[in-house]
Amino acid sequence: MRKVIKRIIPLVLIMTFIVTSSLIPVEVNAETAEGKIRSLVPDVEKYYPGIEDYIAKCLREYKTKIDITMYRVSVDNVPHVFKSAVFTNPDIFYVDASYIRYQFDSDRIVHYIIPDYTVKRSRIPAYIKKFNKSVKNFLSDIDSDLSDFRKALLIHDKMIINCQYKSSGDLSYTSYGALVNHKAVCEGYTRAYCYLLSKVGIESKCINNDDKKHCWNYVKIGNYWYHVDVTSDDPMPDTCGYVSHKYFLLNDSKLNSYRSHEHRGYKSDITYKTDYKCTNSRFNSSFFRNIKTEIVLYKNVYYFINNNYKGKHYSAFVSRKNNKNKTIMLIKDRWDNNKGKLYKNSFSKLCALDNQIYISTKRAIYRYKPNSGYLRRVFVMPEFWGNDFYGVESSGRYILANKKKSESSNAAKSKILYIRSDKSVLQLPFIRNSSVKIEQRAKYSFKVYRGSGKVKYISSNKRIAKVNSKGIVTALRKGSCIIKAIKNKKTFKLKVAVLKRAKKKGTA
Numbered sequence: 001m002r003k004v005i006k007r008i009i010p011l012v013l014i015m016t017f018i019v020t021s022s023l024i025p026v027e028v029n030a031e032t033a034e035g036k037i038r039s040l041v042p043d044v045e046k047y048y049p050g051i052e053d054y055i056a057k058c059l060r061e062y063k064t065k066i067d068i069t070m071y072r073v074s075v076d077n078v079p080h081v082f083k084s085a086v087f088t089n090p091d092i093f094y095v096d097a098s099y100i101r102y103q104f105d106s107d108r109i110v111h112y113i114i115p116d117y118t119v120k121r122s123r124i125p126a127y128i129k130k131f132n133k134s135v136k137n138f139l140s141d142i143d144s145d146l147s148d149f150r151k152a153l154l155i156h157d158k159m160i161i162n163c164q165y166k167s168s169g170d171l172s173y174t175s176y177g178a179l180v181n182h183k184a185v186c187e188g189y190t191r192a193y194c195y196l197l198s199k200v201g202i203e204s205k206c207i208n209n210d211d212k213k214h215c216w217n218y219v220k221i222g223n224y225w226y227h228v229d230v231t232s233d234d235p236m237p238d239t240c241g242y243v244s245h246k247y248f249l250l251n252d253s254k255l256n257s258y259r260s261h262e263h264r265g266y267k268s269d270i271t272y273k274t275d276y277k278c279t280n281s282r283f284n285s286s287f288f289r290n291i292k293t294e295i296v297l298y299k300n301v302y303y304f305i306n307n308n309y310k311g312k313h314y315s316a317f318v319s320r321k322n323n324k325n326k327t328i329m330l331i332k333d334r335w336d337n338n339k340g341k342l343y344k345n346s347f348s349k350l351c352a353l354d355n356q357i358y359i360s361t362k363r364a365i366y367r368y369k370p371n372s373g374y375l376r377r378v379f380v381m382p383e384f385w386g387n388d389f390y391g392v393e394s395s396g397r398y399i400l401a402n403k404k405k406s407e408s409s410n411a412a413k414s415k416i417l418y419i420r421s422d423k424s425v426l427q428l429p430f431i432r433n434s435s436v437k438i439e440q441r442a443k444y445s446f447k448v449y450r451g452s453g454k455v456k457y458i459s460s461n462k463r464i465a466k467v468n469s470k471g472i473v474t475a476l477r478k479g480s481c482i483i484k485a486i487k488n489k490k491t492f493k494l495k496v497a498v499l500k501r502a503k504k505k506g507t508a
Contacts, residue, residue, distance in 0.1 A: 035198045038205035038218070040084040048073060048081060055085035055113070059092050062121045066113040075108040082113060087206050090195035093174035094119040094127060118170040127176065134179045138162075139199055148221050149249075149283075150297060151200045152228070157243050157294045159193060159230050161351075161393050164238040186231040190215045193230050204228075205276070214262040219249070224280035227255045232262065240391030240402035241349030241360070243294045249283035287320060294393070296352045298370045303357055305331075307346045315346035317359050317368070329375060333362035335388055338406040347407065351394040358399055360392035365401060435495035444473040446483055446494050455487040465496045 178192035216229035229247035
């Protein structure tokens, strides 16, 4: 999976001749406050102390021309200084970090930066309001009392569930693209993860690889730094309920062992080697490393799907407490590729909604209540759909299930509407233009969904098939007809093909 950072556009230089005196850069070793986002380029704050905060302040005031004469920044360094200032402040998403114009003098010292705003300045306040609301909603269920490890894990998983790897204009390279539009490339994932971590008190920073075509995060847990690559843990194309943890909290040795070209020769930026070392191996072999579903945390207990249960083709819904796993449900379903062959992997997934956990198997969805330990099957896929479930995830007040014929099918997610937390049922998917084949005298239950409100059923040809007020279809004679179900001014159709009843063996 190749991730590409936006290419730096050639800079437009506007020459001005001003006589100035030279100034020797001052070195500083400033202490970093908890939760701060470290500089993209360490040498920026080392040689130009305060310049990142100054540029950020000017950008927040939407200035069209920023005077940096006092900092004595050279033409060679100004692109890195500006990019570092923008990356260190991911909430400044409305400026292109990789493209600026500037004015410099005969000594090649830059006096003015002219930023490129990617959002109309009159609309920036509205964008900021929407961004802040998205951040607040995202972090609403992240408890401030959790450990830094748990915060980093939950944010990692939630970002993957809610964001899709896709380039969709300038904002896809920003935290706004990842958190508001839910579409971003690696730069957007990285900046958003930095910003969210800073909001919960965790230090982090952005880094690039050798050819500048991929970026990810350094994250500080306790006294040690680790690699986290949210982008590489998010599948492409987007897969419902799939969350990898392969690139979560790695040290240098573990990352290098993957031999990934995307992480070769990591740097802080284009010309500056990183001063950070990830040496601690604490998480290299942690329980989450091979888990490929969201990890749900409820009252200090982890819940997840083990899709390689005891080395077999089975999967299991598992809880983990005090470093011990407990199997709640064994899933023996085998998925096929619609060509007569079985997949080696299981595609069961899980998600959480209203303090309850939903698990998808091949043809059913189960609900587990952690408080009581009660596990119940709440939905079974009708046979005539001809599909299997390949994932489930939570989206606001809904449960989204991915149904398709095989893993490679590009079927859209179908909505299974969750009623309310105090209800015991799921609202079934709307059935539009479905079809079924049944024999004469056979009966078929046509249920649009369960919930409040009456349903009116109509048969287009009562001589072929009739339907009662409860949606029970009875096949009468060979032929085809349409059964309509009308509810809340919406019409759902079921095409019924009645086949001639097969004769029993041994009869004339």
